[in-house]
Amino acid sequence: MIRKKPSPAFFSLLAIAMIVFASLSSCLTLSESMDMLASQAVSQGLLDRYQAVMLKTAAKAAVEASRGLTPEEEYYVGRAVAATIMSNYLPYNRPELNAYINKLGQGLALYSSRPAIFMGYHFMVLDSEEINAFASPGGHILVTRGLLRKVGSEDELAAVLAHEIAHVALKHGLASVQGARVTQIAAEFAIDAGKATGGEIAAFTSSFGDSISELAKILILSGYSQAYEFQADLEARRIIASAGYDPRALASLISRLPSHDDKGGSGFALTHPDPASRLEALNRQPLEPIKGPVARKVWPMPRQEKPNERATDPVLASFVRADRFTAIKVYF
Amino acid sequence: MIGAGKVPLQAQAAAKAPETMTVQVAKGQIRDAPSVIAPVLAVVEYRTKVLVYESKDGWAKVQVPGSTRLGYMFLSALTEKSISASDAGKAASGVSATEIALAGKGFSDAVEESYRKASHVDYSWVDVMEHYEYSPETLVGFLNGDSQQ
Numbered sequence: 001m002i003r004k005k006p007s008p009a010f011f012s013l014l015a016i017a018m019i020v021f022a023s024l025s026s027c028l029t030l031s032e033s034m035d036m037l038a039s040q041a042v043s044q045g046l047l048d049r050y051q052a053v054m055l056k057t058a059a060k061a062a063v064e065a066s067r068g069l070t071p072e073e074e075y076y077v078g079r080a081v082a083a084t085i086m087s088n089y090l091p092y093n094r095p096e097l098n099a100y101i102n103k104l105g106q107g108l109a110l111y112s113s114r115p116a117i118f119m120g121y122h123f124m125v126l127d128s129e130e131i132n133a134f135a136s137p138g139g140h141i142l143v144t145r146g147l148l149r150k151v152g153s154e155d156e157l158a159a160v161l162a163h164e165i166a167h168v169a170l171k172h173g174l175a176s177v178q179g180a181r182v183t184q185i186a187a188e189f190a191i192d193a194g195k196a197t198g199g200e201i202a203a204f205t206s207s208f209g210d211s212i213s214e215l216a217k218i219l220i221l222s223g224y225s226q227a228y229e230f231q232a233d234l235e236a237r238r239i240i241a242s243a244g245y246d247p248r249a250l251a252s253l254i255s256r257l258p259s260h261d262d263k264g265g266s267g268f269a270l271t272h273p274d275p276a277s278r279l280e281a282l283n284r285q286p287l288e289p290i291k292g293p294v295a296r297k298v299w300p301m302p303r304q305e306k307p308n309e310r311a312t313d314p315v316l317a318s319f320v321r322a323d324r325f326t327a328i329k330v331y332f
Numbered sequence: 333m334i335g336a337g338k339v340p341l342q343a344q345a346a347a348k349a350p351e352t353m354t355v356q357v358a359k360g361q362i363r364d365a366p367s368v369i370a371p372v373l374a375v376v377e378y379r380t381k382v383l384v385y386e387s388k389d390g391w392a393k394v395q396v397p398g399s400t401r402l403g404y405m406f407l408s409a410l411t412e413k414s415i416s417a418s419d420a421g422k423a424a425s426g427v428s429a430t431e432i433a434l435a436g437k438g439f440s441d442a443v444e445e446s447y448r449k450a451s452h453v454d455y456s457w458v459d460v461m462e463h464y465e466y467s468p469e470t471l472v473g474f475l476n477g478d479s480q481q
Contacts (some may be wrong), residue, residue: 202450206450
């Protein structure tokens, strides 16, 4: 039997195996292991310095990509998605209305399961007849005038906003994009700013743009999965009840939304489950006891506040809400 | 619970070893009591590590960095994960003025800038909507039907 002398490639494979084994047993990161491997390959003449840098960069990108998006990156993705949607729909520039929507929405967000997100929750009305609403992963929530016109009270408006807040709080946006796409976005962010060249940024930007288009398309055309919509309804009902609104307002609003059978249905009718199935799903789950950072008693029980958080009398509050809703409705 | 933040740290810490968590919001507020309208003791930046003594009902009892004082933060403002500094933090080796400027802004900003130019997507309304920002005191007052808000 003739024994051949092992080739250099054999030694390099052996080196890979030893380094991978060492990384497993001594908690070296994959990136560190690849750095060592690349340096060794260069010293053995298997790779030139350029190839070694490429190998190290690829390893680092793989590690960074596997971590998912940081809250800051999620926010930037959200900004881009919101900007894309507002390129398709005209924003409704009524400062009084947008101030009102933001006070109500940001107040409700305090009662969500994620009251603090990277830059907070922000709201804007879109000048469209279509009945629709969108929530970006960065907390940008957009509601059309068409949907506002379906709303009959501040309680129902709270239900609309809370449903969108719930999509953000439960992280439905990025979860709806295919895993590979999220990995791709993460990889795009995974280079050092100080070392990035214009060409690298341009290449990553192009790919980033594709990811944003995909997410915007999901939000505008297909919507979230039925399971996510039902989850958002349950969370919305909990949010509005915690904030002192009537939890039944969500069901009363849903019952007036267009069904899938309606002719010419668009927006909500296409991107949300049929109202009947949403109501059925809501009825199956009784409202759970209210807990959370700023928990209140369930409406219509009188709320017991801490002395310096003491609310206006609940009956008086309901009059104030009704009055300001009537005043703001003229903008819908 | 109001005033609990003033209890000496040693007495608080005796019960359980604190856990290190990372701030995952741009500016996290540490308050004197677990209430959104309690006075703000300190503001902690994104990626700051804080010691968490306990968490309950969506609030975390934390040590104010650089102090022995305890305060309260929204638990959702914190993560158990360590957030890697893929942008500004690692960019110290940049040499040119452009690179330093880019490092200061962060890679996320650079991608957004480049994406804006390439896609012609208009961000101006996103910037407008982000200007609508209200204090928790105003928001709680608004929800409670305070006609002044």
